[in-house]
Amino acid sequence: MDKKLAFWFDIADCSGCLACVVACQDQNDFKAPDMALRQVSSLEKGEYPATIANISLACMHCGDAPCLMVCPTGAIFRHNATGVVDVNRDICIGCHSCEMACPFGAPKFAQDGKMIKCDLCITRIENGMKPACVHTCTTGALRFGYIDDLAAEKTRSASIKILESSKEK
Amino acid sequence: MLIIGNGGAAIHAVTAARGSGFEGEIHMVSDTAGPAFNPMLAPYFLKGALSWKHCFPFGRDFYQNHDVTCHFGSPVEHLDAPNKSVLLHNKNRISFDKCLIATGASAILPPVPGLRDSPYAFPLRTADSTIRIQKAMESAKKVIVLGASLVGVKVAEILNKRKADVVLLDVAAQMLPRGAHPLAAAKLRSYFEKHGIEVRIGCGLEGMDQGSEGVCCFFPDQIMEEADFVAVCAGIQPNLQFIDPAELQIDQAILVDDHMQTSVNDLYAAGDVCQAMNRLTDKHEWLGTWGNACYQGRVAGLNMAGEMTSYEGAIPQHISPFFDWIYAQIGDVNRQGRNISTVISGEPEKAGGYRVLVYDKDVLVGANCINGLENIGAIKKAITMQTSWDPIEMKSNCIADGLLRGSVFRHHNSSNHM
Numbered sequence: 240m241d242k243k244l245a246f247w248f249d250i251a252d253c254s255g256c257l258a259c260v261v262a263c264q265d266q267n268d269f270k271a272p273d274m275a276l277r278q279v280s281s282l283e284k285g286e287y288p289a290t291i292a293n294i295s296l297a298c299m300h301c302g303d304a305p306c307l308m309v310c311p312t313g314a315i316f317r318h319n320a321t322g323v324v325d326v327n328r329d330i331c332i333g334c335h336s337c338e339m340a341c342p343f344g345a346p347k348f349a350q351d352g353k354m355i356k357c358d359l360c361i362t363r364i365e366n367g368m369k370p371a372c373v374h375t376c377t378t379g380a381l382r383f384g385y386i387d388d389l390a391a392e393k394t395r396s397a398s399i400k401i402l403e404s405s406k407e408k
Numbered sequence: 409m410l411i412i413g414n415g416g417a418a419i420h421a422v423t424a425a426r427g428s429g430f431e432g433e434i435h436m437v438s439d440t441a442g443p444a445f446n447p448m449l450a451p452y453f454l455k456g457a458l459s460w461k462h463c464f465p466f467g468r469d470f471y472q473n474h475d476v477t478c479h480f481g482s483p484v485e486h487l488d489a490p491n492k493s494v495l496l497h498n499k500n501r502i503s504f505d506k507c508l509i510a511t512g513a514s515a516i517l518p519p520v521p522g523l524r525d526s527p528y529a530f531p532l533r534t535a536d537s538t539i540r541i542q543k544a545m546e547s548a549k550k551v552i553v554l555g556a557s558l559v560g561v562k563v564a565e566i567l568n569k570r571k572a573d574v575v576l577l578d579v580a581a582q583m584l585p586r587g588a589h590p591l592a593a594a595k596l597r598s599y600f601e602k603h604g605i606e607v608r609i610g611c612g613l614e615g616m617d618q619g620s621e622g623v624c625c626f627f628p629d630q631i632m633e634e635a636d637f638v639a640v641c642a643g644i645q646p647n648l649q650f651i652d653p654a655e656l657q658i659d660q661a662i663l664v665d666d667h668m669q670t671s672v673n674d675l676y677a678a679g680d681v682c683q684a685m686n687r688l689t690d691k692h693e694w695l696g697t698w699g700n701a702c703y704q705g706r707v708a709g710l711n712m713a714g715e716m717t718s719y720e721g722a723i724p725q726h727i728s729p730f731f732d733w734i735y736a737q738i739g740d741v742n743r744q745g746r747n748i749s750t751v752i753s754g755e756p757e758k759a760g761g762y763r764v765l766v767y768d769k770d771v772l773v774g775a776n777c778i779n780g781l782e783n784i785g786a787i788k789k790a791i792t793m794q795t796s797w798d799p800i801e802m803k804s805n806c807i808a809d810g811l812l813r814g815s816v817f818r819h820h821n822s823s824n825h826m
Binding site for chain 1: 449
């Protein structure tokens with residue numbers, strides 16, 4: 240694998256607007272209203288005024304993907320160039336083993352009984368565009384990029400925060 | 409490095425060893441002549457969901473691509489563990505530094521009089537047995553399915569879809585006796601009966617004999633029925649016949665440690681032939697699934713190649729479509745004790761599906777789900793992690809692991825948003 244692509248999600252910036260979910264549905268031409276490859280969940284903590292956090296979740300394209308490991312036909316595979324975990328629906332038998340293996344609920348099942356999952360909008364990426372959910376995210380909570388670049392950026396922003404907090408003191 | 413067997417565990421051991429940089433010789437011995445067959449796919453092939461070619465998911469080129477020397481078509485007759493060698497059926501002897509036993513399991517042929525010698529008894533496990541039962545299915549009008557196991561119910565479904573009369577038989581008091589809660593099993597039974605399958609539970613097959621056009625089956629109370637054949641789906645047993653039980657520790661299957669090593673140094677076991685850690689019980693148990701075999705093979709392959717890695721264990725689990733339903737069983741739903749409570753909710757045909765959740769105090773230990781499986785992965789994770797839950801209210805303190813969140817958060821989608 241050359242370099243691995245991944246989503247970046249910042250929980251502090253997510254407003255729970257669900258634009259990412261709608262963008263996913265639109266990009267994939269899903270007709271069923273409850274079908275999307277990304278979901279947004281809310282977590283409330285404490286009494287009123289409770290702390291509410293929103294989490295936008297799609298396939299993590301795991302480094303050691305359990306869905307890929309348990310797939311009995313080899314239908315689930317990884318793109319070598321990008322690390323994206325994808326499915327060859329022609330040989331998916333709809334056994335749901337991947338659904339049981341994934342703790343994030345990423346594998347979904349279409350009307351034909353076969354699995355469908357987030358492919359990080361690989362076709363859009365190959366054509367110089369962002370994934371639909373990232374493109375639509377109104378607050379910048381969702382981003383994407385190569386893991387090394389994202390990790391470097393995270394380190395940089397964390398360092399800035401530490402420096403700023405030490406200045407305030 | 410010698411690998412005995414040619415299934416998921418064996419293939420993943422090779423992949424892991426080569427992936428870790430192991431450049432030594434890898435020899436593979438198997439009784440089969442072709443590429444690795446996945447027995448889990450046999451019912452899907454018979455159902456028409458998959459071509460024959462794709463029942464061999466690693467293909468023919470795998471061995472050459474991974475520089476494996478194949479000794480195929482000749483089973484191991486004897487493993488000489490102390491002297492680190494195996495004797496093949498063709499009388500060749502192969503020595504090894506390290507060896508993986510990954511011989512899998514075979515279908516059990518129950519000791520029913522007349523069954524083992526009958527040309528009308530068809531187990532389903534290997535590639536050859538899949539082809540045999542496929543041919544038998546082509547013209548079958550009535551079939552007895554012996555064993556309401558996970559394979560048995562799938563075979564019953566396939567035969568029903570082929571318009572055959574099907575009797576699904578099991579001596580146990582319910583369908584899927586190994587992993588289903590009695591109430592979930594009852595739901596499945598009525599569903600199968602609604603499709604026209606006759607389900608006889610608590611009923612054994614007492615004998616078989618040649619019939620006028622097929623086979624005569626003898627049941628209790630001197631009942632005799634003719635059928636075209638008997639599909640034998642009474643479970644599987646590990647392939648151990650080439651091992652001297654005095655040489656390594658064997659319970660139901662070969663006992664291994666966390667590194668997938670047997671009681672003998674440099675001798676490893678993985679897949680359906682071994683007993684590895686059940687995380688629910690902290691005991692070594694026989695949990696044969698395709699996924700477990702692949703993970704175990706990977707750990708064994710890495711350790712044989714000189715790495716030091718551990719198998720994290722597994723829990724009992726299965727998920728499968730039956731007709732238009734999806735059924736999942738995880739953990740232990742039949743645990744007994746004063747601290748056990750069971751929460752049953754929903755209906756299979758309604759939104760959210762049907763769920764049986766079994767708790768030991770506040771720890772979720774087992775689940776049966778029919779449909780409504782959108783968070784089944786999180787439930788499995790919860791059971792595996794033995795997380796504390798409030799069984800009724802599922803308060804936020806049940807979230808001990810961030811991975812569980814999907815099952816207890818409020819989920820939104822665009823329809824309820826707009």
